[in-house]
Amino acid sequence: MDNETFRDWSRRAADWGADYRAGLRDRPVRPAIAPGEIFRSIEASPPETPEPMEKIFADFEEKIVPGMTHWQHPRFFAYFPANAAPVSVVAEYLVSAMAAQCMLWQTSPAATELETRIVDWMRQALGLPEGFSGVIQDSASSATLAAVLTMRERALGWQGNKKGLAGQGRLRVYSSDQVHTSIDRAI
Structure with missing residues (x-):
């Protein structure tokens, strides 16, 4: 995928995400499918040649999306809501675009130092004493x-x-x- 195609599909994916959120209330919370239904809809062997993005995106819309549980749905009350506030989605896109590996300071100094600052902001917001610290867990x-x-x-x-x-x-x-x-x- 060249840079212009990447740009085009990034915009299309963002538009898809905004449309998805706008129509989320109209979707069922959970899919009405039987176990194995999605699995059987996916080709048993990998493609021999690259497929165009249009085909890949169509498969996503036709095979994957109908089989998803929509955690951000306004009627989803199981477990807990996903961390998918719109601002979080945009932030995740930026992190993914850089392929950031944020496991320790050497792999991403800015991410480590941002996390350290945010944890201190949380400490202050909760009224915890100076020196109280921790890390943000991903799940x-x-x-x-x-x-x-x-x-x-x-x-x-x-x-x-x-x-x-x-x-x-x-x-x-x-x-x-x-x-x-x-x-x-x-x-």
């Missing part, structure tokens, strides 16, 4: 895992990572059967 699953690992280390006197878990005291986690699936995965 409930990673946040839960970080919390569980912190609880484990605290319960083991901060020695679980240093000495290993073999021979340590037995640990328990109590929760109801109504917890988020991330709890089971983290444990």
